[in-house]
Amino acid sequence: MTKDVGLPAPDRRDLVAPDRVSLIGPLDTLGIDVFNAQDFSREVVVDASGRIAMPLIGTIDANGKTATELASEITGLLKGRYIRDPDVTVNIKESVSQVVTVDGSVNKPGLYPVTNQSTLLRAVAASGGLGDYAKINDVVILRTVNGKRMAGLYNIGAIRRGIYVDPPVYANDVIVVGDSPARRMFRDALAVAPLLVAPLVAILN
The missing domain is CATH 3.30.1950.10 (wza like domain)
Known part of the structure; x- marks a missing residue:
């Protein structure tokens, strides 16, 4: 039987985040x-x-x-x-100018400081974590690159499972966590459940 040795220890270079340019802005x-x-x-x-x-x-x-x-x-x-x-x-x-905006279905939407170690999962964690009705496969990062507005779609569940890397986030990024209408509908239905005679069944995506 093969012994599970777990994850290998990180190399010294793994413990140092690569430099990202930090620019000075108003009120810093x-x-x-x-x-x-x-x-x-x-x-x-x-x-x-x-x-x-x-x-x-x-x-x-x-x-x-x-x-x-x-x-x-x-x-x-x-x-x-x-x-x-x-x-x-x-x-x-x-720095108050180097921030990322986290919005959508998170517990504490708002502006959060960006460091050279900031990633999508860390930004979501800083915002209090995912809301009860968050759609983890519908997380968008909005970013301006060379004057062009771009968007990337991410699946937090896949990142958590290690299917792909936790993407870095940068100053002025906007992270929007999607909301699951089916989950909200289920919550609203539960609110009136005592009025229903038949059992309540819902399919959650």
């Missing part, structure tokens, strides 16, 4: 650290127009930039004029 909180220059090091909130204010160098457009790109721009503005050789690091400490 940034940590700016200029080595050995405390006057320039600070935590800032990007304003509604996507700009931040820095001492001496004024306002900078941060919208749509990566943390590395913004750090490089600040370095260029400081270098020579204020600091001989500035060492600037920018971190996105809290």
